[in-house]
Amino acid sequence: MHRRGGAGLVAVVAGGCGHWSVAYIINEITLQKINSDFLSASISEDEIIKTISDVYKKNKLILDPHTAIGFAAFDRVSLEGNNIVLATAHPSKFPDAINKALDMSAELPKELQYVLSEKENYDIVENNLTSIKNHITERVK
Numbered sequence: 001m002h003r004r005g006g007a008g009l010v011a012v013v014a015g016g017c018g019h020w021s022v023a024y025i026i027n028e029i030t031l032q033k034i035n036s037d038f039l040s041a042s043i044s045e046d047e048i049i050k051t052i053s054d055v056y057k058k059n060k061l062i063l064d065p066h067t068a069i070g071f072a073a074f075d076r077v078s079l080e081g082n083n084i085v086l087a088t089a090h091p092s093k094f095p096d097a098i099n100k101a102l103d104m105s106a107e108l109p110k111e112l113q114y115v116l117s118e119k120e121n122y123d124i125v126e127n128n129l130t131s132i133k134n135h136i137t138e139r140v141k
Contacts, residue, residue: 041076
């Protein structure tokens with residue numbers, strides 16, 4: 001996060017594991033409203049790898065990098081009560097990160113092996129709300 005001088009604007013850059021990055025410019029008042037409802041933490045790639053390794057050593061569970069970010073963020077924020085981290089992807093989608101953290105590969109479960117031979121199926125939709133709504137509506141009928 002980068003605060004810009006007298007303009008009262010904040011630049012927020014999001015990304016992880018070298019996959020993507022996006023920058024948003026948010027005014028200070030909007031950021032304060034967001035911060036009143038949400039907590040956030042920044043986790044480095046090294047911390048992601050360490051979290052994957054630590055969780056595996058302690059629990060024999062392999063976290064994907066995205067889930068490791070959520071898990072590691074608990075050490076950075078203050079939450080009361082019981083908390084849950086939901087896994088967001090299968091570790092086998094991230095062979096490089098798993099290999100770096102654990103010196104092993106995460107195997108895709110037998111129940112999901114069929115996806116490797118399936119044809120990828122997707123549609124390209126124009127970048128406007130009407131096209132997106134029409135695309136979804138046509139498939140719901």
